[in-house]
Amino acid sequence: MVAATTAAQSSEIFVCVGEDGQKVFQNTGNSRNCKRMDVQPILTVPAARLPAGKSAVQPVMEQRATASPASFPRVDGDTQRSRDGDRRRILEDELRGEEERLAKLKTDFNNGEPERRGDERNFAVYRERTQRLHDDIARTENNVRALLRELSLLKTQ
Structure with missing residues (x-):
């Protein structure tokens, strides 16, 4: 404390x-x-304790979508389909780039034994680069999964 x-x-x-x-x-x-800057310290408050047998997770009730106000600007169907198509193309391009990057990283990683470079005479430097490659692979795999999830949420045309 x-x-x-x-x-x-x-x-x-x-x-x-x-x-x-x-x-x-x-x-x-x-x-x-x-x-x-005059920054106030961040205060944290512990969560309230629940009585025995009670769950913090409450069932989600289906809620009816609220209608947009009459003054809210509307987009016609063709414009929205065009925007959706553009979004799909952008996501597919990003996915393709991430998959290419992932393939290159995996080739460089060589199953945990990347080829040593001339500047890596010290084993610690080699190990750091190996760890960076491993972290980059994990991050890129997460990016690929996120892009695939976004693509799956798009409306089919």
Whole structure:
């Protein structure tokens, strides 16, 4: 508990304006273009305890969709189908790119034994690259699954 409050008290956030005019948020205010932000600590409250035998998950009731207000802009069917088609093409292009990236990563990974490069005389450097490849493969596989899920949710034409 003491460590958590100490960490919250010692963290400072500075807003710095770069030479190009963009704002950058940092934990150090080294330049004269930085101003310290007044940030309140985040408070967490434990969840309420449920009586024995009660479940936190409640059954989902089917809800009727609410009608749009009369002033809400409508899109005709052809325009919506065109947008849906564009979305499908974009998702398919992204999926194709991710699948190609995944194939290349798996080739480089070589079942956990990637080919050593000249700059990897130290085993720790080789192991770090192997771990990065493994993490990249996992991330790319998740991207492929997410894109496939998005494509499955699209309306069929």
